[in-house]
Amino acid sequence: MSKLNVVQAINQALRHEMERNPDLILMGEDIGKDGGVFRVTEGLIDQFGERRVVDTPLSESGIVGVAIGMAAYGLTPVVEIQFMGFLYAAMEQLISHAARLRTRTRGRYTCPIVVRTPYGGGIHAPEHHSESTEAFFVHTPGLKVVVPSTPAEAKGLMLSAIRDPDPVIFLEPAKIYRAIKEEVPEGDNAIPLGEARLLTEGKDLTLITWGAMLHPTLKAADRMAEKGVEAEVIDLRTLSPLDSATIIRSVEKTGRAVIIHEAPKTCGLGAEIAARLCEEALLSLEAPVARVTGFDTPIPLPKNEKYYLPDVDQIVEAAEQAVGF
Amino acid sequence: MPKKVVHEFKVEFLQILDEAGRVDRALWPGLDEKEIKGFYESMVLIRTFDEKALNLQREGRLGTYASVQGQEAAQVGSAAALRPSDWIFPAFREPGVSILRGLPMRMIYQYWSGDERGSAIPEDQHDFPIAIPVGTHIPHAVGAAWAAQFKGDPVAVAAFFGDGATSKGDFHEGLNFAGVFRLPIVFICQNNHWAISVPLSRQTAAATLAQKAIAYGFEGIQVDGNDVFAVYTAAKNALEKARRGEGPTLIECYTYRLSDHTTADDASRYRKVEEVATWRKKDPIVRLRAFLEREYRWSEADEQVLRRQMQERVAAAVHEFEAVPPQDPQTMFDLLYATPTPDLIRQKEILRKRLQQKKEKE
Numbered sequence: 001m002s003k004l005n006v007v008q009a010i011n012q013a014l015r016h017e018m019e020r021n022p023d024l025i026l027m028g029e030d031i032g033k034d035g036g037v038f039r040v041t042e043g044l045i046d047q048f049g050e051r052r053v054v055d056t057p058l059s060e061s062g063i064v065g066v067a068i069g070m071a072a073y074g075l076t077p078v079v080e081i082q083f084m085g086f087l088y089a090a091m092e093q094l095i096s097h098a099a100r101l102r103t104r105t106r107g108r109y110t111c112p113i114v115v116r117t118p119y120g121g122g123i124h125a126p127e128h129h130s131e132s133t134e135a136f137f138v139h140t141p142g143l144k145v146v147v148p149s150t151p152a153e154a155k156g157l158m159l160s161a162i163r164d165p166d167p168v169i170f171l172e173p174a175k176i177y178r179a180i181k182e183e184v185p186e187g188d189n190a191i192p193l194g195e196a197r198l199l200t201e202g203k204d205l206t207l208i209t210w211g212a213m214l215h216p217t218l219k220a221a222d223r224m225a226e227k228g229v230e231a232e233v234i235d236l237r238t239l240s241p242l243d244s245a246t247i248i249r250s251v252e253k254t255g256r257a258v259i260i261h262e263a264p265k266t267c268g269l270g271a272e273i274a275a276r277l278c279e280e281a282l283l284s285l286e287a288p289v290a291r292v293t294g295f296d297t298p299i300p301l302p303k304n305e306k307y308y309l310p311d312v313d314q315i316v317e318a319a320e321q322a323v324g325f
Numbered sequence: 326m327p328k329k330v331v332h333e334f335k336v337e338f339l340q341i342l343d344e345a346g347r348v349d350r351a352l353w354p355g356l357d358e359k360e361i362k363g364f365y366e367s368m369v370l371i372r373t374f375d376e377k378a379l380n381l382q383r384e385g386r387l388g389t390y391a392s393v394q395g396q397e398a399a400q401v402g403s404a405a406a407l408r409p410s411d412w413i414f415p416a417f418r419e420p421g422v423s424i425l426r427g428l429p430m431r432m433i434y435q436y437w438s439g440d441e442r443g444s445a446i447p448e449d450q451h452d453f454p455i456a457i458p459v460g461t462h463i464p465h466a467v468g469a470a471w472a473a474q475f476k477g478d479p480v481a482v483a484a485f486f487g488d489g490a491t492s493k494g495d496f497h498e499g500l501n502f503a504g505v506f507r508l509p510i511v512f513i514c515q516n517n518h519w520a521i522s523v524p525l526s527r528q529t530a531a532a533t534l535a536q537k538a539i540a541y542g543f544e545g546i547q548v549d550g551n552d553v554f555a556v557y558t559a560a561k562n563a564l565e566k567a568r569r570g571e572g573p574t575l576i577e578c579y580t581y582r583l584s585d586h587t588t589a590d591d592a593s594r595y596r597k598v599e600e601v602a603t604w605r606k607k608d609p610i611v612r613l614r615a616f617l618e619r620e621y622r623w624s625e626a627d628e629q630v631l632r633r634q635m636q637e638r639v640a641a642a643v644h645e646f647e648a649v650p651p652q653d654p655q656t657m658f659d660l661l662y663a664t665p666t667p668d669l670i671r672q673k674e675i676l677r678k679r680l681q682q683k684k685e686k687e
Contacts, residue, residue: 025475051475057505062464062498069468072453073412075475077468093495096458097465103660105454106445110663142661165663194666241666 004184007177009151010040010116012184013158014078018048021076024162027054027063028080028116037082038118038177064090064115068097072109078162084119084171085128091136098167099142111167114158119147120212120262121294121309122175124302130174132263132294137169138240138272144168144193145239149176149214152184156191157237164193173212180215196243198250202230205319206250208273209260210236213310217260220315229323239269247273248281255286256322262309265293287325290318334539336532338579339559340549344607346615354558358621364405364553365617366631368397368610371421373635374430375584377643378420378437382588386647390437391418395551395583398609399515401425402556403483403576406564412451412473412482414466418515418582419455419485426452430642431649440652451480459520460490463499463512470503470510470567481567482510483560489520491537492528500575504541509567511560512538512575515550517582522595538575550578551609581607654680 004012018024026041026048032055035042045053056063060081067077081087087094094115101111121130137145146161146168148154154172161168199214200221209217214235221231232250236243251257257277259270274289292310300308341352356364375394381387393400400421407413407426415422420433427450436443436455444454456462466484473480490496491514503510514534518525531537538545546563548555556578563574581604585592592601617623658665658673665673 023475057498057501059498059501061494062467062502065461065464065495065498066468066471066502069414069465069470070472070475071468072465073469073472073476075472089494092458092461093464096461097456100661102662103657104441104444106442107660108446108448109453144662241662241668244667 001183001185003181004151005178005181006148006151006154006172007038007040009155009184010158010172011042011044013155013162014041014044015047016188017159017162018044018052023074024076024078025052025054025070026078026080027056027067029056029058029063029082031055031080036080038174040116040172041080060086060089061093064093064098064113067113068093068101068111071111071113072101076112076162078114078116081115081117083125083129084117084131084133087115087117094137094143094167094169095140099140102166103142110165112165114161114168114170116170116172118174118177119171120173120175121299121305122212124305125174127298127301130299130305132261132299134171134239135263135267135269138242138269142167143240145171146193146237147171147173147211147239148237149173149211149235150180151182152189153191153237155184156189157193159188159190160193163190168193171211175212176215191237193238194241194243195238196234196236196246198246199233199235200231202232202254204229204254205231205256205258205323206234206247206254207231207258207260207315207319208234208236208247210239213260213262216310216312217315219312220319223312223316224319229319231319242272244276244280247276251277251281252284255284258290258292258315258318258322260292260310260315262294264296265291266296268293287322290322292318334536336536336545336547338547338549339555340552341554341558342552342612342616344612346612346619348554348616352558354554354561356554356557362617362621364401364557365613366635367401367421367425368553368613369631370635370638371397371400371424372610373632373639374420374424374642377639378434379584379588381434381643387434387437388439389587389589391587392582392584393418393420395581395604395608396515396517397421398553398613399513399550399556399578399580402553403485403513403560405557406560407483408480410451410480411564412453412466412469412480414453414462414469414482414484415455416459416462416486416490417455417457418487422485423452423455426450428452429645430639431645434643434646435649438646440649442649442652460486460493460495462486463490463495464502467499467502467508467510470508471506474506474508479568480509481564483513483564484510485513485515487520488514488516488518488525488528488534489523490514491534500538500541500573503573504543507570507572509570510573511563511567512573513560513578514575515578515580517580519582519586519592519596521586521590533577535575535577543573543575545575545577547577547579550580551607551612553609553613583608
């Protein structure tokens with residue numbers, strides 16, 4: 001085991017799977033010689049060659065569309081889109097084709113592709129580089145959406161994403177690419193998709209989050225603990241399919257829920273979770289389900305970014321309100 | 326400094342069989358009587374299939390359908406040049422190609438009737454089901470060609486689309502990849518002159534669609550799309566070139582959609598009667614029949630026999646299509662993911678109960 005950051009952990013997962021599966025191809029803009037704009041694919045072209053680590057033309061719809069055909073033929077394409085804000089050019093390919101290839105061909109052709117893309121704010125990036133619009137993809141039947149929150153999680157979830165027989169959108173929180181290091185198992189630590197993880201146990205409150213927002217949420221839970229409030233923290237890990245059971249079970253126990261995400265509030269995934277809690281755990285609720293989210297605005301340019309992103313204080317405030325309701 | 330020409334290009338037009346049914350012997354692709362009659366039989370079969378589809382739609386036995394009349398030569402010529410191991414990616418106006426590839430006609434009727442089982446391509450066929458969004462299947466074909474090249478399989482891929490698709494980004498992105506990576510693919514554009522109500526002049530300001538290939542670094546050729554011999558020759562050359570590893574080709578089949586865009590469209594709103602009449606004279610079936618009469622003494626009696634046989638085949642397909650038992654609606658949950666998600670399992674159960682209650686009420 002060695003201490004790795006998220007970038008290194010994903011690199012290790014890709015290397016591991018490329019060694020295992022000779023039909024795995026990496027494709028994307030600048031992923032070869034340059035190692036990707038965040039260096040996630042660094043060194044892979046040296047080990048696996050230009051045939052398997054392909055610098056493509058600048059062409060998001062083309063990359064995803066081509067990957068669909070490759071996958072149908074029998075390869076395992078893992079593609080990188082440089083930023084989530086550039087993935088919209090490939091939306092039609094994802095929604096109209098990748099997501100429904102299995103269903104529209106009655107299972108004859110499948111689409112085991114992984115679309116990796118950095119996402120989220122907090123990296124002082126230009127426009128279109130800090131998007132958090134995971135709900136678009138969660139709303140699309142046929143896709144799976146995965147968001148890791150730590151290096152070990154990133155590796156384990158990536159291994160499963162690549163092995164998954166269906167298309168997976170793998171959102172890499174850019175803010176924590178290099179911010180956290182932890183011990184990452186060298187071998188095969190595949191983490192099953194579709195299972196949330198419970199990080200802390202508590203009886204007073206459930207905090208539900210994913211990706212980079214896990215870290216301020218954990219800090220908020222620590223602060224609440226100092227005041228004697230015991231919070232359960234749930235890291236969703238897979239946004240689609242959503243692990244409702246873990247969420248419901250926890251809120252049935254705690255009676256209170258705060259959902260934290262950096263995506264815009266309206267129709268964000270928090271709205272879906274709140275609705276499910278109302279449908280399935282209403283009588284357990286001791287307080288309204290609260291959401292701590294970004295605003296319904298495009299994520300601002302770097303100078304105003306900190307006013308947009310949820311922080312520890314906001315999470316603590318929402319949690320206190322829920323507990324004091 | 327004087328300006329200099331840095332590159333020049335030309336686009337060739339290929340016609341072997343003219344409108345009077347005469348062939349250019351110098352360009353003859355070496356087909357024998359049996360093959361030629363096979364082409365004719367296929368074209369008549371597709372026309373019969375199509376006429377029946379339009380009738381079924383008018384009688385309410387079929388949903389919206391996209392007719393292919395006028396484009397039979399483009400489809401028969403290209404399909405005949407394909408090998409079973411090649412892959413095809415059709416748009417939605419290629420029932421002829423699919424039929425000739427072996428897709429049961431019943432399934433095409435089934436698809437247009439709204440039954441998803443019509444998209445279940447038989448396991449031994451390397452065909453994609455039809456793509457409804459325009460041009461978006463072109464990158465898929467390119468990806469399959471890339472995968473074939475990667476695996477070293479000696480196969481070619483054919484992507485079919487119309488003139489409207491050449492306005493879409495996916496067309497350009499797909500052709501660009503194919504050119505850059507020298508992939509074993511043939512792009513077969515059936516330029517039928519109309520994308521619903523919008524004429525070719527609104528799809529492009531270019532003199533030909535074939536020339537678009539040149540911008541991507543490979544050869545484009547325009548062929549008389551109503552001349553089955555020209556289409557066959559161009560497709561065969563391009564597919565062989567692809568299988569040899571010499572890269573992609575764009576074939577523009579210059580043809581015409583004689584019918585409406587779909588059964589939900591009325592082309593008389595935007596198309597002049599005289600224009601359609603001009604193209605009716607170029608009907609690919611009429612033209613090949615004239616050739617058969619001239620070269621092989623094809624008679625009215627031969628014609629009648631063939632028409633009857635094709636009608637019987639189509640009637641049998643309609644019978645099979647209408648005999649298929651209804652689809653179980655619960656299957657909508659089964660084929661979305663390899664393993665249904667907990668939400669899908671719950672929703673399937675809701676539908677199951679609903680169906681059961683409905684049954685009990687009846």
